[in-house]
Amino acid sequence: MTAIVVSGMRPTGRLHLGHYHGVLKNWLALQENRECYFFVADLHALTTHYEHPEGIRNSTWDLLVEWLAVGLDPEKAVLFIQSWVPQHAELALLLGMMTPLSWLERVPTFKDQQEQLRDKDLATYGFLGYPALMSADILLYDATEVPVGADQVAHLEIARELARRFNSLYGRTASDQAAIEAGLQALGKKARRNLEKLREDYQREGSPQLLAQAQAIVTDAASISEVTRSLLMNYLEGKGRSILREPQVLLTAASKMPGLDGRKMSKSYGNTLGLREEPEQVRKKLLTMPTDPARVGRHDPGEPERCPVWPFHQAYSSVETQAWVQEGCRSAGIGCVDCKQALVEKVIAEQAPIRERADYWAARPDDLRQIAAAGAQKAREKAAQTLARVQEVMGLDVH
Ligand code: SF4
Numbered sequence: 001m002t003a004i005v006v007s008g009m010r011p012t013g014r015l016h017l018g019h020y021h022g023v024l025k026n027w028l029a030l031q032e033n034r035e036c037y038f039f040v041a042d043l044h045a046l047t048t049h050y051e052h053p054e055g056i057r058n059s060t061w062d063l064l065v066e067w068l069a070v071g072l073d074p075e076k077a078v079l080f081i082q083s084w085v086p087q088h089a090e091l092a093l094l095l096g097m098m099t100p101l102s103w104l105e106r107v108p109t110f111k112d113q114q115e116q117l118r119d120k121d122l123a124t125y126g127f128l129g130y131p132a133l134m135s136a137d138i139l140l141y142d143a144t145e146v147p148v149g150a151d152q153v154a155h156l157e158i159a160r161e162l163a164r165r166f167n168s169l170y171g172r173t174a175s176d177q178a179a180i181e182a183g184l185q186a187l188g189k190k191a192r193r194n195l196e197k198l199r200e201d202y203q204r205e206g207s208p209q210l211l212a213q214a215q216a217i218v219t220d221a222a223s224i225s226e227v228t229r230s231l232l233m234n235y236l237e238g239k240g241r242s243i244l245r246e247p248q249v250l251l252t253a254a255s256k257m258p259g260l261d262g263r264k265m266s267k268s269y270g271n272t273l274g275l276r277e278e279p280e281q282v283r284k285k286l287l288t289m290p291t292d293p294a295r296v297g298r299h300d301p302g303e304p305e306r307c308p309v310w311p312f313h314q315a316y317s318s319v320e321t322q323a324w325v326q327e328g329c330r331s332a333g334i335g336c337v338d339c340k341q342a343l344v345e346k347v348i349a350e351q352a353p354i355r356e357r358a359d360y361w362a363a364r365p366d367d368l369r370q371i372a373a374a375g376a377q378k379a380r381e382k383a384a385q386t387l388a389r390v391q392e393v394m395g396l397d398v399h
Pocket of ligand 1: 291292295302303304308309310325328329330334335336337339340
């Protein structure tokens, strides 16, 4: 089975080193040995930034420029813009028909984001429904794996649950359905009522105890055949023929690149170093970074593990330089300015070719459009196959 990976990024501003070390380096490795679909999630950006369409338009192209600049290759991975593949919106709508409201409301980010982005009105249908759109993004391409950090596993769970629910609702043949109905009848009225209630509660809440209680009713039923018993077991769990593939989590290591103040690198903290930052800015930002508070003066020894500069050395400096930092910091043999200077040149050197390639692509909007169009064409071909399967089983006589 070919490993298929799907992942997207929202176009809400230029990328910084947190994105580069946390996401893009991972994508670069994935494009070498998997079928990859990487998309600019412009529809997702609208769920929170619907009042700023200009920003989305500009950031969409910036993102594509930066992807190409770091080495994502349209010959190796399908690079496209989400809204250019209308199947994303169509599948999201169709999934929405069978997505329980409670599943959307319990997604952890729903309330968190509403809290965090208080300046925006996020009491919208689009924002509530974004997990259905995100599920559509993944399920359209038969993804086998979705790269996520440990803190995002819950986001993928809804896509997996929706695939299961969809397959349960639409993935049964008429004869399977008839056998299930006969099996339910054979249980008797009271047991059937209990079973249906437990199944409903389990599918809504996902509690293994509810499933175990429901399974016990099926196991204890004497009046049904083994085939029917197994069909009923699948029915309880919401399993059926697989029309939508349930993707697996591809756990990615958390980015070791903190922000300039030691917290997570994030635009909202104002502690980022941009992927395309001008060398003078890089120098200025790195030289003014806070250091280990123990190094009050030049002659106070410090501890790299307590210093936000150290993870930068780990990402950019040679083993020899790292040893020099460790020794010099702990013995107060070097000053923080010396330590940072050594880093500044490395960061600027690594960014130079990225900036150069970004300038190259930014000056070629027509070529960018062509790359986006070719990617969207490939994506549409794959997505159309999934959508056709979905439309057929949902009773839409489109084809
Ligand atoms: S010498 Fe380097 S690692 Fe040590 S506190 Fe200063 S900047 Fe941080």
